[in-house]
Amino acid sequence: MIVGMLNGPNLNLLGTREPHIYGSATLDDITVALTAVAAELGVELRTAQSNSEGVMIDILHGWRGIVHGVVVNAGAYTHTSLALRDAFSATAIPFVEVHLSNVFAREPERHHSMLASVAIGTVTGLGADGYAFALRGLVAALRRGA
Numbered sequence: 001m002i003v004g005m006l007n008g009p010n011l012n013l014l015g016t017r018e019p020h021i022y023g024s025a026t027l028d029d030i031t032v033a034l035t036a037v038a039a040e041l042g043v044e045l046r047t048a049q050s051n052s053e054g055v056m057i058d059i060l061h062g063w064r065g066i067v068h069g070v071v072v073n074a075g076a077y078t079h080t081s082l083a084l085r086d087a088f089s090a091t092a093i094p095f096v097e098v099h100l101s102n103v104f105a106r107e108p109e110r111h112h113s114m115l116a117s118v119a120i121g122t123v124t125g126l127g128a129d130g131y132a133f134a135l136r137g138l139v140a141a142l143r144r145g146a
């Protein structure tokens with residue numbers, strides 16, 4: 001089984017970006033940790049990050065028929081991008097949405113996700129560990145036939 005981790009805008013700055021909100025782990029730290037969890041679960045992990053909505057959509061198109069599921073933190077595009085939701089629907093790639101911060105405890109404009117209605121599930125507010133929880137949940141759901 002091959003799974004993807006897709007990160008959106010500004011997540012390349014993790015570690016220095018508002019650490020009181022997003023923590024001190026860098027995206028590389030998260031990638032290393034998630035690669036270890038993937039190995040434990042016996043799945044192959046592909047990773048990508050882009051600050052561009054269109055590039056994220058192109059990445060999903062490229063993963064079509066290759067990855068079996070995706071852990072995605074779409075950053076602010078979570079709250080705005082119907083195009084990204086359409087890309088998940090169009091490629092039929094199952095996914096779990098993850099957020100480092102608890103978006104529901106933040107500004108009202110972060111309370112709505114364009115993606116959540118077509119996600120397997122969502123992990124929010126558990127920091128960098130949330131990626132591992134999301135991957136474990138994704139793989140369990142895929143193994144159940146999601």
Ligand code: DQA
Binds near residue numbers: 009077098101
């Ligand atoms: C985020 C939450 C979003 O609202 C924000 O725009 C981000 C990061 C998170 O991981 O907590 O860029 O997705």
